[in-house]
Amino acid sequence: MKALIFAAGFGERMRPLTEHTPKPLLSVGGAPLIVWHLRKLAALGVDEAVINTSWLAEQFPQVLGDGSAFGLRLTYSYEGTTPLETGGGMLHALPLLGDAPFLLVNGDIWTDFDFARLSRAPAGLAQLVLVDRPVYAARADFALDGDGKVRADLPATLTYSGIGMYRPALLRDWQSVIGPLPVQTGTAPRFALAPILRAQMAAGLIDGIHHAGRWTDVGTPQRLAELDAQLLREGA
Structure with a gap:
């Protein structure tokens, strides 16, 4: 099985820490954020993780190497100097991921979620992990219905x-949802994944599971410091 780790963002809310270090390489609890994911992915049996990169991209192979230190193989999907957003980044990485479902995890979160809870063959086009709305979020986004479907209309x-199992077919007709894009430098399209997910939710093709355990969007220096202190206290 393969995995995709989103790691291409500028980390603007995390500045000044991200002026010289990509957010997924910031240390928390004694290890870079992304290393927490790599260890769990290797324990799950993932044999290759694709990491999409843009901002300070050269640092990822410098720090992580080829992945052998973590028990898997690392491949880097470089997007150029401007990130392609979540949808464009996934589309750009698909040739490296193949045709089978793959596990996706955002490189700037921390969680105790057990990746083994995800289905390796989602019934629909994706299975998303949902968490309770964090206190720092202005609003919640989704609901789970009695059939385990993710709903945006409840x-x-x-x-x-930021965790899920995805089928590559999710992006097969992305242009029908996103529509025409403005002329962009280069050849890779830049677009968000959320509109595509919402369109497929309406079609009943996105399943979900609820994680009631620990999860943090490590998006600001304050959250990073709080999580770091907590993990160091626990000896994680």
Whole structure:
């Protein structure tokens, strides 16, 4: 099985820490954020992780190497000097991921979620991990119905965690949802994944599971410091 780790963003909310270090390489609890994911992915049996990169991209292979230190193989999907956003980044990485479902995790989160809970063959086009709306979020985004479907048309209490199992077919007709894009430098399209997910939710093709455990969007220096202190106290 393969995995995709989103790691291409500028980390603007994390400045000044990200002026010289990509956010997924910032240390928390004694290890870079992304290393927490790599260890869990290797324990799950993932044999290759694709990391999409843009901002300070050269630092990822310098720090992580070829992945052998973590028990898997690392491949880097370089997007150029401007990130392609979540949808464009996934589309750009698909040739490296193949045709089978793959596990996606955002490189700037921390969680105790057990990746083994995800189905390796989602019934629909994706299975998303949802968490309770964190206190720092202005609103929730989604709900889970009685059939385990992710819904955007019900009263929302949950937030997408940045973790899921995806089928490459999710992006097969991306242009029908996104529409024409402005002329962009280079050849890779730049677009968000959220509109595509919402369109497929309406079609009943996005499943979900609720994680009630620990999860942090490590998006600001304050959250990073709080999580770091907590993990060091626990000896994680």
